[in-house]
Amino acid sequence: MKHNKLVIQNSCRIAKSTVWLNQQPVFTNEEAGKPGLFLKSVYKHFETAYPKFFKMDKLSKLGFLAADILIKNSPVFSSYKPNDIGLIMANSASSLDTDLNYQETIKDPDNYFPSPSLFVYTLPNIVMGEICIKHHIQGENNFFISSQAHLDFLQPYVQQLFDEGMVKCVLFGWVDLLGEAYDARLLLITEAGMNRHTAESIIFETKNLEAVFAS
Amino acid sequence: MPETFIIADNIISPLGFDTRENMQAIHQGDTGIKQINDRDQFPNGLCAALMDTTVLNNRFSAMADPPAFTRFEKMALLSADDAINQSGIDPARRDTLFILATTKGSIDVIEDAHKNRFDKDRLYLWKAAEILSKQFNNPNKPLVISNACISGVLAIILGKRLIDAGHYAQVVVCGADIITRFVASGFQSFQALSDEVCRPFDKDRKGLNIGEAAGTVVLSSNPDTAAADGSILVGRGFSSNDANHISAPSRTGEGLFQVIEKTLQANASLYAGSLPDFISAHGTATLYNDEMEATAINRAGLASAPVNSFKAYWGHALGAAGLIESIASAHSLKNQILLQSAGFHEKGTTHPLNIIQQTRKQQIKSCLKLASGFGGCNAGLSLFTHEA
Numbered sequence: 001m002k003h004n005k006l007v008i009q010n011s012c013r014i015a016k017s018t019v020w021l022n023q024q025p026v027f028t029n030e031e032a033g034k035p036g037l038f039l040k041s042v043y044k045h046f047e048t049a050y051p052k053f054f055k056m057d058k059l060s061k062l063g064f065l066a067a068d069i070l071i072k073n074s075p076v077f078s079s080y081k082p083n084d085i086g087l088i089m090a091n092s093a094s095s096l097d098t099d100l101n102y103q104e105t106i107k108d109p110d111n112y113f114p115s116p117s118l119f120v121y122t123l124p125n126i127v128m129g130e131i132c133i134k135h136h137i138q139g140e141n142n143f144f145i146s147s148q149a150h151l152d153f154l155q156p157y158v159q160q161l162f163d164e165g166m167v168k169c170v171l172f173g174w175v176d177l178l179g180e181a182y183d184a185r186l187l188l189i190t191e192a193g194m195n196r197h198t199a200e201s202i203i204f205e206t207k208n209l210e211a212v213f214a215s
Numbered sequence: 216m217p218e219t220f221i222i223a224d225n226i227i228s229p230l231g232f233d234t235r236e237n238m239q240a241i242h243q244g245d246t247g248i249k250q251i252n253d254r255d256q257f258p259n260g261l262c263a264a265l266m267d268t269t270v271l272n273n274r275f276s277a278m279a280d281p282p283a284f285t286r287f288e289k290m291a292l293l294s295a296d297d298a299i300n301q302s303g304i305d306p307a308r309r310d311t312l313f314i315l316a317t318t319k320g321s322i323d324v325i326e327d328a329h330k331n332r333f334d335k336d337r338l339y340l341w342k343a344a345e346i347l348s349k350q351f352n353n354p355n356k357p358l359v360i361s362n363a364c365i366s367g368v369l370a371i372i373l374g375k376r377l378i379d380a381g382h383y384a385q386v387v388v389c390g391a392d393i394i395t396r397f398v399a400s401g402f403q404s405f406q407a408l409s410d411e412v413c414r415p416f417d418k419d420r421k422g423l424n425i426g427e428a429a430g431t432v433v434l435s436s437n438p439d440t441a442a443a444d445g446s447i448l449v450g451r452g453f454s455s456n457d458a459n460h461i462s463a464p465s466r467t468g469e470g471l472f473q474v475i476e477k478t479l480q481a482n483a484s485l486y487a488g489s490l491p492d493f494i495s496a497h498g499t500a501t502l503y504n505d506e507m508e509a510t511a512i513n514r515a516g517l518a519s520a521p522v523n524s525f526k527a528y529w530g531h532a533l534g535a536a537g538l539i540e541s542i543a544s545a546h547s548l549k550n551q552i553l554l555q556s557a558g559f560h561e562k563g564t565t566h567p568l569n570i571i572q573q574t575r576k577q578q579i580k581s582c583l584k585l586a587s588g589f590g591g592c593n594a595g596l597s598l599f600t601h602e603a
Contacts, residue, residue: 082458083473094320094340094361099397103325106400112258119401120462120589123318125362129590132456138470141456141592142369145340145359153358160380166453 004162005192006204011173011212012070014042014062015183021073023215035182039065046072050134057098057121058182060130063089063175066184067131070171074188077135077169086140086167087128088158089186091176092147094124127175139167149174149185149213155206158189174213185213219375220601221432221447222440223302224542225294227391228428228529229264232274233297237539238546241528241554242574248412248424248530256396259403262410263394264426264530266290284346285321285329285337290429291391292350298431299351303441304385306351312383313357315344316370316390318534323395347389363588364497365454366390367430367537368596372452374434379451384436390538391429398425398533405462407501415498415524415556416505416570418563423499426530430538432545438601447545450482450597452584457591464503464587468511471587474595475515478583482597485581490520491597492579493553493571495544497586498524499531500558504587509564520583523556523571537586541596544582548600553577 013020017038019027027045032038039061043053046069056064071077077085098121105114120126125143132138140161144150154172161167173186189204202208225233229247230240240247247264251257272281275289278296295313299306306313320340324333336342344357360370367390374386392398402408402425409422438446455477457470465471479486494517496508512518525540532539547554555574562568582598 083455087456092339092341096338099319099322099325099338102401103397106396107327109258112400113404114400116401116405116462119404122397122401123361123363123589125588125590125592126461129456129461129592132458132591133461136458138456138458138473141362141454141590142360142373143362145344145361146356147339147341150356150358153356156380156382157376160376164376164379 002163006159006162006189007192007201008204009076009188009190009201010070010074011185011187012066013185014066019069021069035177035180055117056130059095059097059175059177060121060127062177062182062184063127064130064134066175066186067171068134070186070188071135076190076194077188080169082136082138084139084168085137086161086170087131087137088142088154088170088172089128090144090146090149090154090174091124092145093176093178094145095122097178098122151206151209151213155209162191216379217381217436219378219434219436219449220438221449221545222435222438223298223433223442224545225298225431226428226539226542227290227294228426228539229266230528232293234542234546238543241543244557246412246528246557247426257399261399263424265394266427285333286323287321287391287393288343288346291343291347291389294391294429294431295347295387295389298433299387301442302433304433304435306353306387309354310384311353312355312377312386313344313348313353314370314374314386314388315347315357315359316366316388316534316538318361318363318366318392319398322397323393325397362592363590364533364536365586365588365592365594366534368452368541368584368586368594369454370538371432371449371541372594372596375449375452378434378436386434387431388434388538389431390535392427392533392535394425394427409500412558413500413527414558415500415526416563416568417559418561420500420502420505420563423501423526424530426532428529428532428535428539430535430542432538432542444549446601447548448599448601450485450599451478452594452596453477454592454594459591461591462589464507468507468514470591470593471508471511471585472514474593475511475583478595478597485597485599490517491583492581493521493523495540495582495584496522496524498526500526506564508585509566509568512568513566518567519569521553521571522568523554527557541584541598544584545598548579548582548598551576551579553579
C-alpha cells in the first residue's frame with residue numbers, strides 16, 4: 001500500500017483564556033472568565049460573523065471557533081473537494097456539559113419538553129456537523145471518546161485513511177469542554193508538498209503530535 | 216490485505232437475549248415495541264421497546280452482581296459475553312481489541328435517583344468501555360465511537376479497518392443504548408415519536424419508536440468459528456456528512472448517496488456487477504428520514520433492490536441500531552431469507568422503493584447496510600456470504 005508522507009499544515013488551540021495558532025498565542029482574554037463569555041470574545045475578535053454560532057452549545061462553539069480560525073489560516077484547504085476532507089475528532093466528556101444542562105431543564109415538570117435545539121446538542125458529534133456546514137466538509141466523520149487523546153491509535157488511523165485513499169485532507173484533534181474546563185486542539189493534516197502557503201510544516205507522526213499535545 | 220469476517224454475534228433486546236431468539240421473533244412478526252405506562256418516568260406516555268428490568272437482572276446475576284453495574288453496562292456485558300463465547304476466541308489476547316458504540320452510555324446515572332449508587336465517572340463513555348474490556352481481561356485500551364445513530368455501523372467499519380491494517384486479528388464490537396426520561400423527552404420535543412408501532416417507508420408513517428438494545432459482533436481475520444452457522448464477509452464501509460443541517464436530513468440525500476456510491480465502488484469485485492441483493496435501510500419511519508433515504512437509494516440506481524427496515528421490531532436502538540440491524544442482515548444472508556419490512560403497506564416516499572412486504576426464501580449473496588444520524592452523518596457498509 002502507498003505510504004503517504006503527511007504534514008500538519010497548521011494547528012489551533014483554544015484553552016486557558018487563550019487562542020494559539022501554530023503554538024503562538026494570538027489572542028488572550030483573561031477577563032472573560034467563564035468559557036461561554038470567553039468564546040464569545042474569541043468570536044468577536046476574529047470577526048467570525050456567523051449568526052448560527054449563538055445557537056450552538058459551548059462544546060460546538062469551542063470546536064467551531066478552533067476549526068474556523070484554523071481553516072481561515074490554511075489557504076490550501078480550499079483546494080480539496082468536500083468529499084475528500086475528513087473530520088476525525090475525540091474528547092473525554094462527550095456532550096456531558098450540555099447533558100447536565102438538559103437534565104436540569106427536564107427536572108422541572110413544567111419543562112418536560114425543552115427546546116429541541118437544546119436536545120440535539122446532547123451528542124458529541126454535533127460539533128463536527130456544525131463545522132461541516134460552515135466549511136462544506138462531506139467526507140469521513142468519526143468522533144471518538146477517550147480519557148486522554150489516544151494518539152497511539154489516532155495517528156496510524158488517520159495515516160491509514162490517507163493511504164487507502166479515503167481522504168486527502170483531515171481536520172483532526174481534540175475538543176473537550178465540561179464546566180469551567182475547556183481545551184480544543186485542532187490540526188489540519190494534508191499530504192506533504194501541499195504546504196506552499198505556509199512557512200514550515202511538521203511531519204504528522206506520533207512523536208510530533210505528542211509534542212503538540214503536551215504543550 | 217486480510218479479509219474480515221463476522222464470526223459470532225449477539226442481540227439483546229425486548230425480543231430476546233441472543234440472536235437466535237431475536238431472529239425467531241422477527242420471523243414470527245413479533246415486535247418488542249409496546250405502550251409504556253410509567254408516568255413517573257414518561258409523563259406523556261411512550262410507545263417504545265424497553266428491556267424488562269427484572270429479567271435483565273436475573274440474566275445478569277449469572278455473570279456478576281447486578282447492583283454493582285448500571286443498566287447499560289449489564290446489557291453491554293451480557294451481549295459481549297454471549298458473542299465471545301460463541302466465537303471461541305480468547306478475549307484476553309493482545310491481538311484482540313474492544314470497540315464500544317453508544318450515544319449516551321449510562322445516561323441514567325445523571326439522574327438524582329442513581330447519583331448515589333454510582334461514581335460520576337460511570338457517566339463517561341470511556342469508563343463504560345474500560346469496564347467492558349476489563350471484564351474480559353483484555354490488555355488493550357478500548358475504543359469508543361459516539362457518532363449519533365450511525366455509531367453501530369461505524370464501529371463495524373472501524374473494526375474492519377483495524378483488521379485491514381493488521382493492527383488486530385480480532386475485534387469485539389459492542390453497541391448499546393438505554394432509554395430514559397432524558398432520551399424520551401428529547402425525541403418527544405422533536406415531535407419525532409409515533410404513538411403506535413412505527414411504519415417505515417409507509418404513506419401513513421408518523422414517526423419513530425425508541426428502543427433499548429445491545430448488540431455485539433466478533434470480527435476476525437480468520438473465518439473459522441465455533442459458531443454453527445458459519446461466518447459473514449465484511450466489505451469496506453464509509454461515513455460522510457451532509458454539510459446541510461444538524462437535525463434534519465438532507466433533501467437531496469447527498470451524504471447518504473455518497474457513502475452508497477463509495478461502498479459499491481470499493482466492493483465492486485465482491486458485488487461482481489450485480490446490485491446489492493438487499494438493502495437494510497435506516498428506515499426510522501420519520502417523514503424526513505425515509506424520504507431522504509428513498510431519494511439517495513434512487514439516485515444511486517438501486518430502486519429495484521429489495522429494502523427492509525427493522526425499526527418496527529426493535530424501535531430505534533440509537534447507537535446499537537446499526538449493530539443489531541447488521542447482525543439481522545448477516546443472518547438473512549446465512550439463512551438465504553429476505554425479512555419483511557414490518558409496518559409497510561403503501562408507498563410513502565416520492566421516489567419508489569422495492570420494500571420487502573413478506574418474509575421469503577431467496578438466493579442472496581450481498582447486503583448494503585445504511586445508517587444516518589443527527590449532525591448530518593451517514594454510514595454505509597457491505598456484507599457478503601462466505602463459502603467456507
